[in-house]
Amino acid sequence: MSEATQGPISPVRWGILATGSIAAAVTADIVAMPDAEVVAVGSRTPEAARAFAERFGLPRAYGSWRELAEDPEVDVVYVATPHSAHHSAVRTALLAGKPVLCEKPFTLNAAEAEDLVALARERGLFLMEAMWMYCNPAIRRLTELVRDGAIGEIRSVHAEFGLAGPIPPEHRLRNPALGGGALLDLGVYPVSFAQLLLGEPQAVTAWARMSDGVDENTGLLLGYDSGALAALTCSLVAGTANGASVTGSAGRIALPGGFFFPERFTLHREGAEPEEFHGFGPHQTYAHQAAEVMRALRAGETESPLVPLEGTLAVMRTLDAARERIGLRFPGE
Numbered sequence: 441m442s443e444a445t446q447g448p449i450s451p452v453r454w455g456i457l458a459t460g461s462i463a464a465a466v467t468a469d470i471v472a473m474p475d476a477e478v479v480a481v482g483s484r485t486p487e488a489a490r491a492f493a494e495r496f497g498l499p500r501a502y503g504s505w506r507e508l509a510e511d512p513e514v515d516v517v518y519v520a521t522p523h524s525a526h527h528s529a530v531r532t533a534l535l536a537g538k539p540v541l542c543e544k545p546f547t548l549n550a551a552e553a554e555d556l557v558a559l560a561r562e563r564g565l566f567l568m569e570a571m572w573m574y575c576n577p578a579i580r581r582l583t584e585l586v587r588d589g590a591i592g593e594i595r596s597v598h599a600e601f602g603l604a605g606p607i608p609p610e611h612r613l614r615n616p617a618l619g620g621g622a623l624l625d626l627g628v629y630p631v632s633f634a635q636l637l638l639g640e641p642q643a644v645t646a647w648a649r650m651s652d653g654v655d656e657n658t659g660l661l662l663g664y665d666s667g668a669l670a671a672l673t674c675s676l677v678a679g680t681a682n683g684a685s686v687t688g689s690a691g692r693i694a695l696p697g698g699f700f701f702p703e704r705f706t707l708h709r710e711g712a713e714p715e716e717f718h719g720f721g722p723h724q725t726y727a728h729q730a731a732e733v734m735r736a737l738r739a740g741e742t743e744s745p746l747v748p749l750e751g752t753l754a755v756m757r758t759l760d761a762a763r764e765r766i767g768l769r770f771p772g773e
Contacts (some may be wrong), residue, residue, distance in 0.1 A: 452734045455514035455538070456481040457505055457529055459492040462543060463520035466570075467496050469726040470518075470751035473622045474739035476734060482508025505529055509536035513731060516566070516733060522612055524619040524770065527552040531568070534559050539566035541733050545628045548619050548770055549763075550756040557749045566736055568729075568744050571632055573700040575728040577720040579636075580746070582686075582693055582705055586637055592690030597637055597670040599699060604679030613676055614652055614739060615769050621654030623762060629700045630684070631762075632755050634662055634670035637686055640754040641670070648766035649677075660762050698724070 454470055456463050456478060457510040463481075470476050478498055483489040486503030493501035509517060509532050517533040519526060519542040529546050533540045546569040547553045560567035573579055580616055586594065597715040603626070612618045635641075643663035648655035652730045656677050673680065684699035685692060691709035695702050703723035717745070729747075736744050743749050763769070 450738070452477045452511055452655060452737060453477050453479045453515045454730075455479065455508045455511060456492070456498075456520065457483075457508055457517050457533065458520035459483045459488045460520060460522075460561055463518070464495070466518060466726040466730070467492075467494070467519065470730050471496060473727055473730060474719070479513055480508055480511050492530040496543075502528060505532045506536070509533045509538055515537060516541065516737060522618040523624060524548055524617065527556060530556050531559065534563055534565055534567070537563070537565070539733075539737060541568050541570050541729070543570045544632075545569075545619075545624045545759065546752050546756060548624070549773065550760045551682065553753055553756040557753060560742065561747075561758065563568045566733070566742050567749060568733060568736070568747050569737070569749075570726075570729055570762045571628075571683060571747050571752070572726055572729045573629060573632060574636060574747045575732050576701055576723060578702040578705055578717070578723060581717060581720070582695070583636060584690070585693065585707065586686060590691065591686065591688030591693060591709070593666070594638060594668050594686060594688050596668060596687045597634045597685070598672070599633045599670070599684035600672065600673045600675075600680040601629050601682050601700070602675030602678040602680035603625040604690075605677050607676050609652065614654060614655040619770055621767065621768060622658050622674040622676045623648070623759060623766075624656050626676075627658060627660070627672065627762070628755065628759065630672035630674060631662075632756050633684055633699065634672060635751065635755055635758065638662070638666075638668055638670060641758060644758055644761040644765065646765035648768070650766070651767070655766055655768050658762070658766065662758065701725075 480500040481492045482502040489501035516539045519529045528701040641662035645661040657675045660672045682697045684695045704718035
């Protein structure tokens with residue numbers, strides 16, 4: 441769908457760029473949606489594309505990103521490459537006139553992100569980071585409560601995301617050339633959660649244990665002029681509870697493990713019984729973000745109010761600042 445054709449369409453026809461596990465999980469959710477179709481897949485190799493297409497019954501498979509992007513029957517491209525390739529893949533799609541949903545982290549660094557945002561705005565094309573957490577119904581309700589003053593003025597945010605491992609040396613999370621490490625792959629969730637509630641911090645402190653050129657156990661402290669702070673951790677060597685909380689002057693909201701795709705949360709206020717919020721429907725699904733993309737495309741919008749590009753840029757700046765503090769640089773930077 442080019443600049444000239446972006447607008448109301450049904451069903452929305454998706455092209456999948458990449459064939460890994462996340463691409464498969466997202467594709468499975470999209471093909472189950474009544475107002476969406478997955479019509480093509482593109483990979484660096486024809487063999488991988490054909491195998492993926494056969495798995496999901498897709499009509500077309502391409503052995504290059506450009507061929508996928510130039511398919512006139514594709515309305516929007518979903519990019520699910522390793523994040524070291526996000527910049528190149530998204531540029532390929534945008535230059536072909538296609539709206540894009542790009543996996544998190546949006547890029548390796550803020551400079552790459554700024555380039556893509558500028559190109560999308562120049563072309564008048566929709567662009568969104570696949571921060572599915574922001575589209576989750578429970579997170580949306582939590583955000584509403586906080587903004588409506590349910591816990592008063594925010595004082596602190598805590599969030600953690602850690603894997604127990606062991607993660608083998610050949611895994612992409614251990615590969616600097618693929619943007620490996622805990623911070624970009626896992627830490628993007630705690631940082632995005634904190635900045636959803638508090639915005640971009642005025643100060644960033646970070647520490648990490650490094651191994652083979654990537655961070656494997658990392659902590660961040662974000663400071664705000666309001667006096668609020670966010671204490672965040674991510675790890676490739678520690679299986680944390682993966683919970684989160686936001687505490688204010690009048691109460692606290694706690695999210696259980698898997699805070700980035702919650703099905704419930706609990707509001708605690710002084711002098712009142714804990715109030716549990718639940719019943720948000722399917723939670724561990726990528727359909728919510730796909731639905732938001734399709735809503736925006738049909739409305740002729742070039743970005744989502746749920747996952748605004750300025751917010752994505754702000755998160756990338758925080759990740760850049762943290763990487764500078766811990767001395768993490770990727771090849772080619």
